[in-house]
Amino acid sequence: MDTVSVGSEVTSDSEFRGGAVTESEPSDHAPETVPDAGVSPEAHSDARARGDGSTLAGIAKARRPIRDEARAETVFELSDVSVSYSGSCAVQGVNLRIRRNEVTALIGPSGCGKTTVLRCLNRTNDLIQGAKVEGNVLYHGIDLYGPKVEPVEVRRRIGMVFQKPNPFPKSIYDNIAFGPRVGGFKGDLDELVERSLRRAALWDEVKRDLKASAMALSGGQQQRLCIARCIAVEPDVILMDEPCSALDPVSTLRIEELMDELVSEYTIVIVTHNMQQAARVSDRTAFFTVAEGQDDKDHRIGILVEYDYTTTVFTKPGDPRTEDYVTGRFG
Amino acid sequence: MSTPTESVLLASHRKRSLRVRDGAFRAAVTGSVVVGLAVLVALIIQSLVKGWPKLGLDLITNFPSSFYEKAGIQSAIFGTLWLVAIVFVTAIPIGVGAAVYMEMFADTNVWYNRVIDVIIQNLAAVPSIVYGILGLAFLARGFIDLGPVLLTGGLTLSFLVLPVVIIASREALRSVPSSILDGALALGATRWQGVSRQVLPAAIPGIATASILAVSRAIGEAAPLLLLGALQFITFNPTGLNSSFTALPIQIFNWISRPQEGFHVAAAAAIIVLLGITLLLNATAIWLRRRFQQTW
Numbered sequence: 001m002d003t004v005s006v007g008s009e010v011t012s013d014s015e016f017r018g019g020a021v022t023e024s025e026p027s028d029h030a031p032e033t034v035p036d037a038g039v040s041p042e043a044h045s046d047a048r049a050r051g052d053g054s055t056l057a058g059i060a061k062a063r064r065p066i067r068d069e070a071r072a073e074t075v076f077e078l079s080d081v082s083v084s085y086s087g088s089c090a091v092q093g094v095n096l097r098i099r100r101n102e103v104t105a106l107i108g109p110s111g112c113g114k115t116t117v118l119r120c121l122n123r124t125n126d127l128i129q130g131a132k133v134e135g136n137v138l139y140h141g142i143d144l145y146g147p148k149v150e151p152v153e154v155r156r157r158i159g160m161v162f163q164k165p166n167p168f169p170k171s172i173y174d175n176i177a178f179g180p181r182v183g184g185f186k187g188d189l190d191e192l193v194e195r196s197l198r199r200a201a202l203w204d205e206v207k208r209d210l211k212a213s214a215m216a217l218s219g220g221q222q223q224r225l226c227i228a229r230c231i232a233v234e235p236d237v238i239l240m241d242e243p244c245s246a247l248d249p250v251s252t253l254r255i256e257e258l259m260d261e262l263v264s265e266y267t268i269v270i271v272t273h274n275m276q277q278a279a280r281v282s283d284r285t286a287f288f289t290v291a292e293g294q295d296d297k298d299h300r301i302g303i304l305v306e307y308d309y310t311t312t313v314f315t316k317p318g319d320p321r322t323e324d325y326v327t328g329r330f331g
Numbered sequence: 332m333s334t335p336t337e338s339v340l341l342a343s344h345r346k347r348s349l350r351v352r353d354g355a356f357r358a359a360v361t362g363s364v365v366v367g368l369a370v371l372v373a374l375i376i377q378s379l380v381k382g383w384p385k386l387g388l389d390l391i392t393n394f395p396s397s398f399y400e401k402a403g404i405q406s407a408i409f410g411t412l413w414l415v416a417i418v419f420v421t422a423i424p425i426g427v428g429a430a431v432y433m434e435m436f437a438d439t440n441v442w443y444n445r446v447i448d449v450i451i452q453n454l455a456a457v458p459s460i461v462y463g464i465l466g467l468a469f470l471a472r473g474f475i476d477l478g479p480v481l482l483t484g485g486l487t488l489s490f491l492v493l494p495v496v497i498i499a500s501r502e503a504l505r506s507v508p509s510s511i512l513d514g515a516l517a518l519g520a521t522r523w524q525g526v527s528r529q530v531l532p533a534a535i536p537g538i539a540t541a542s543i544l545a546v547s548r549a550i551g552e553a554a555p556l557l558l559l560g561a562l563q564f565i566t567f568n569p570t571g572l573n574s575s576f577t578a579l580p581i582q583i584f585n586w587i588s589r590p591q592e593g594f595h596v597a598a599a600a601a602i603i604v605l606l607g608i609t610l611l612l613n614a615t616a617i618w619l620r621r622r623f624q625q626t627w
Contacts, residue, residue, distance in 0.1 A: 127516065129440060156519025166510035169533050169625050178528065179518035215625070226514070233518055 056326055057315045059279040072099040075237060075267045076121055077138040083116045086130035090116045091302035094135070096286060103259060103268045105278035105310065108288030109325070113302025114271045117288070118239050120144075121269060122158035123151040156183055159230035163242040165222035167214035167229075172197075172206050175214045175225055179233035192232055200228035201258055220251025227258060231266075238262065240270040244277065256281050275326060278310065285313040287322045375606065382599030390600050394566040395582065399593030404601050407582035409568040410481070410561075411550060411608070414578055417485025418492060418549050423542050425489075426496030427531075430538075433497070434504040435512075435526045455494035462491040463555030471559050479560035482572040487555050492545040499545065503537025504530060508627050536623035540616045547612040551605065553580035579605045 076098040083090050091113025098104045098121075106114035116125065123144060125131040137144040144154060156179075168175050176193045185192065193210065197203040202224040206212070214225055223243060230238055240259075244252040259268055259281050272278050278285050286307040290300045306313060306322045317323045393403020433451075437444040466487030470477050477483045507530050515525030556578055564585065565577040577585075579601060586598035 122517070124513070124517065127513070129438065152516075152519055152521050155517055160517035162510060162513065162517075164510060166508070166514040168511060168514065168529050178515065178520070182515075182518065182520040182524045182528070229514075229518065 056275055056279050059276060059314070072102065074098070075100050075140060076269075077136070077141075078117075078120070079136045079138075081117070081120060081133065081135035081137060083113070083120060083125060083134070084132050085128065087132075088299070089301050091288070094304045096304065096307055098267065098269060099284070100267050101263055101265075102283040103263050103270060103281050105282035105285045106269065106271045106288065107273075107275060107278045107285060107325075108302070108305075109290060110273075111300060111302065112288035112290050114286075114288045115241055116302065117304075118241055118269060118271050121237070121239055122155050122160055124155070124160065126151055156233055157235050158237045158239060159233060159235035160239040160241065161223070161226050161230055161243045164246050165219055165226055167217070167222050167225050169213070169215055171211045172214050172217070172225060173210040176229050176232045179229060183233055196228040196232040197225075199231050199262070200224045201254065201261075202228055218251070220247050220254060223247060223251065223255060224258065227255070227262075231262070235266065237267045237269065240268065242271050242273060245273060252277070275314075279314050282310045284308065285310040287313060287317075287319075287325060289321055289325070375603075378599045378602045378606070382596055382601075382603050385596045385600035386603060390597070391604070395564055395577070395585075396566075399591055399597055402586070402594065402597050404579065404582055404604065406565045406568050407577050407579045407601070408604070410565070410576040410578040410581075413481050413569050413576065414485050414488055415546055415550060417482065417572070418489050418546050419542075421486060422489040422492050422496050422545070426493050426542070427500050427538055429493075429497045430500030430504055431526060431531065434501045435530065436522070451494050451497050455498055457494075458554075459491055459552050460554045460558060462487055463558030465490060466555060466559050477573075479562070479575065480573050481569050481576045483559055484556050484561055484576060484578070485572075487559060488549040488552060491552065491555060492549050495545040495548070496542055499541030500534070500538045503534040503541060506537060506627075507533045533625060536619055536625070539623075540620045543612050543616040543619070547609050547616075550609060550612070551580055553578075553584050556581055557584065579608075 074097055076096065078094050078096040078098075081094040081096075082092045094113075094117055096117070106117060108114050119125045120133055120137055121139075121144075125133055133145055139154075139158070143149070168178060170178075173193055176196050177189055180189060180192055194203060194207075197206060202221060205221060206217070206225075214222065217225060223246075227238070227243075244255050247255065256277065259270070262268065263283075270278075270282065284307065287305045288302050289305050291303045292300065306317060306319045308318065312318075313322060314326050317326060323329075389401075390403050391408065392405055393401055394406050395404070396402040429451075433444070433448065437447075439445060439448075466483055469475060470483045470486055471479055511529050511533060512522075512525045515529045516522065520528070561581050562575050562577055565575060569576045583598050583601045583605065586594040586601065589595075
């Protein structure tokens with residue numbers, strides 16, 4: 001069932017692309033442009049089809065083969081990161097290395113601090129009154145929280161897609177054009193809008209009326225619009241905070257397919273409550289949990305338990321807490 | 332639990348006291364609506380009946396006169412329009428600006444922002460006559476010494492509606508979900524860009540509605556203008572901000588205080604015109620709200 005719908009999707013998509021896209025535009029499906037091209041598209045989709053989709057371990061096995069570790073470039077390097085809100089510690093001692101052109105999933109029970117960690121990566125935590133980030137967050141070797149770093153510039157390079165679709169109450173076109181406009185984009189805005197919408201697999205559905213209000217789109221379309229909007233500013237990294245939690249299964253599937261495509265150009269970090277989703281889409285998984293505070297037993301603090309290849313986390317986790325969680329014994 | 336018999340499902344089975352209380356409550360709330368509406372309807376009917384003979388084009392085109400047959404409200408209408416214009420161009424930009432600061436930029440943990448908040452809330456409840464005294468002391472006389480001219484009257488009414496505009500605009504800004512600003516910031520917009528290009532435009536219908544309602548309140552204010560010394564008998568239209576002026580409520584006040592019955596009729600007719608203008612403004616506000624309201 002799953003494979004059939006995926007297949008038909010790709011077929012109709014490529015038929016369309018064959019007709020309308022100019023030759024100069026790189027095809028979204030071209031794996032040749034993937035930096036580590038060791039994975040062929042056939043191998044990928046075959047792996048998906050072969051995998052035993054009924055268990056998490058099966059889904060995780062179906063993921064793409066493990067990439068060449070040595071060639072993976074580090075995008076984020078978190079060392080001993082702690083975040084507190086108004087003096088109350090939310091997450092503590094996180095060490096994490098996020099690599100380029102990979103999907104990194106942050107999973108864990110509610111309150112474990114996975115969203116907090118995500119928000120550290122583009123300095124969105126700064127916007128919350130009383131939030132304080134300690135430790136080191138290096139982005140391509142640069143301290144993101146260095147004194148001279150401008151948060152606005154950080155967010156321009158590190159985009160974010162939110163839990164609930166949040167289109168601006170304007171036209172589809174203006175939603176996409178906003179980021180480039182405030183960023184001082186000089187160029188063909190129409191072309192950029194079209195390209196972004198194509199990349200987010202939304203163009204076909206909205207091309208007839210780009211002036212239509214974005215609020216009139218369905219939830220899944222709105223979320224893809226938000227992804228398109230994010231892509232339009234040509235970021236380096238896309239952060240996704242439970243991007244599918246407000247969507248139905250079909251829309252979720254479309255977003256997951258989209259992530260599969262986008263990861264060839266972008267680095268994606270996704271927070272998800274849904275373990276199947278983490279298993280399906282991610283290359284690496286970080287498992288967080290809540291621990292009792294050192295001084296105050298009632299104060300719960302998020303900690304990173306395990307960070308490894310998704311396949312490893314779901315098949316032979318190194319920590320019993322991870323195993324309890326992924327096997328459904330807890331959380 | 333036993334199987335219910337038919338009798339427990341019947342209305343008559345319910346306790347009598349419960350039924351009485353239901354009925355009483357219903358009567359009370361219905362009564363409240365009726366009383367509120369009845370007062371308004373009575374006012375309109377009474378003014379219509381009394382002012383009808385005088386209501387006509389002459390009333391609007393004539394200037395005030397010592398003879399009630401010839402008396403009209405042209406200068407008062409123009410005065411009111413000038414006042415409305417002054418209030419619009421001063422109170423709304425300042426009010427919206429203050430609201431944007433309070434809602435989008437002010438750190439509520441800082442003591443002075445909390446103080447400002449409380450002061451504005453209180454200013455909205457200050458009686459209009461107090462604003463009249465303020466205008467008289469600081470604008471008409473005192474250091475600025477503008478005299479009882481249009482600018483003084485307009486600015487005084489501006490002060491009067493400013494707190495209302497600020498509070499209503501803050502409400503409109505607050506009704507825009509924070510996810511809109513978050514979304515803008517996540518695209519690399521500065522806070523100012525996010526507020527000015529996304530949050531503020533999204534709040535404009537609410538701000539416009541509230542501003543019109545606030546201004547329509549100012550139209551009916553006579554007390555502060557009387558205190559300022561707006562003249563009651565002016566037989567020319569205002570020519571500029573420095574001009575002497577009268578306004579509809581002042582004209583009405585003036586006519587009602589005359590002994591001749593004919594002027595009372597004229598006053599009733601002027602009240603109808605004033606009510607008409609106010610209703611027109613409120614209708615515009617309601618239309619704006621329905622037309623552009625955003626459901627999130």
